[in-house]
Amino acid sequence: MEIKLWINDKLITDNVEPDMPMLEFLREKGFYSVKRGCETSNCGLCTVWLEGKPVLSCTVPLMRADGKHITTLEGLQKEAAEFGAFLADEGADQCGFCNPGFIMNVLAMERDIDDPTDEEIKEYLSGNLCRCTGYTGQFRAVKKYLAHKRGVNKNE
Template identity: 60%
Template sequence: MNLSFWLNGVYRHDEVEPDTMLLDFLRDKGCYSIKCGCETSNCGLCTVLMDGKPILSCSTLALRVEGKKIVTMEGMQKEAEEFGAFLADEGAEQCGFCNPGFIMNIFAMENELEDPTEEDIKEYLAGNLCRCSGFVGQTRSILKYLQYKKTKKREEAAE
């Protein structure tokens, strides 16, 4: 079947089988940041943004992205590096396996919530699984990152 969509800002036309999962399709297109960690839609490792909203690519048929804008970590390298520095500073990256899906959810949260509290962050990220930690370091890094972004926005507005 024919499929037309945007992938990381590039309009694409592709052929896809009706039963192909988005995770497999995107990995075939070179988006290796997307991982399968559970095969039950419970870990968040396969999170991508579809029209700015986080979705689980392991439980979404590729054909569902017809006409949509899909963004993976490969399409947000600069932003991922910026946030990744905060993770590293807090010692929160550990093995790094969960980071891509986790980071994609952070970017979605940043766009959806004006000034998230620690409780908002915990609720928003409840679908992400990290086998290395209890999200203490990650939560600290998110709070510091959001404060940095808020300060940066104020400074830019003042210029």
């Protein structure tokens, strides 16, 4: 099937199998930050943005992205590095395999909720599994990052 879409604002047209999963398509196009961790929509590793909304690229049929914009971590390198530095400073990057999907969702949360409570943070991110950190270090990183962003925003 013909498909035309934007990945990180770059127009891509292709002819794909009708059942091509978005996740496999993105990896085939070289967006390797997008990881597969399960087959049951449970792990959050494959999180990308579709029209700015965080979705599971293992789940959304690729054809639904026809004419739409997908954002992967490759398209958010500056933001990834900015939040990622907080993760790194906690040692909470660990194996790193869940990081891209997690970071995509943290950045979406930052945009969706002003000044989220601890409960809101945990709830928003609960679809991002991590087996290394026990989440505690990730939580510290998110809190410090949000505080940092509030500081930056105030100064602007």
